[in-house]
Amino acid sequence: MAALSPRDSFANFDKSKLLQLSEFYPHDFGDGEKIMLDHQLGLYRHSALKDPNLLTKMLALVLPVATATVERCFSAMKRVKSSLRNRIGDDFLNA
Known part of the structure; x- marks a missing residue:
């Protein structure tokens, strides 16, 4: 990059x-x-x-797509972590 x-x-x-x-x-x-x-x-x-100013314009075009992708990843991790948390203690997850 x-x-x-x-x-x-x-x-x-x-x-x-x-x-x-x-x-x-x-x-x-x-x-x-x-x-x-x-x-x-x-x-x-x-x-x-x-x-x-071209770089600022390019960033403005790319940022919404990049943000949505990251949000989807965090959303998926939230589901996985919640599911694991029901079966595994917090000490294991924190490690």
Whole structure:
């Protein structure tokens, strides 16, 4: 994530490292998608340097989805933890 950070005018931006991440998702990134990703990462850096407000706009678009995902995870854990708590003592859960 540091590679996408705008700190110090994208000093940590390394497109090759970001492209290596796509290797972990072969079903999502075929050869065509990897070529597009290469191009899009270049556009991202150029656009973000040109418009500092772009990152705020992108965050505003992503935040509701990310928040909903986290809330679903906590909701599921609440159900599991309540179920376990009925069978297991608090000492075990706290450990």
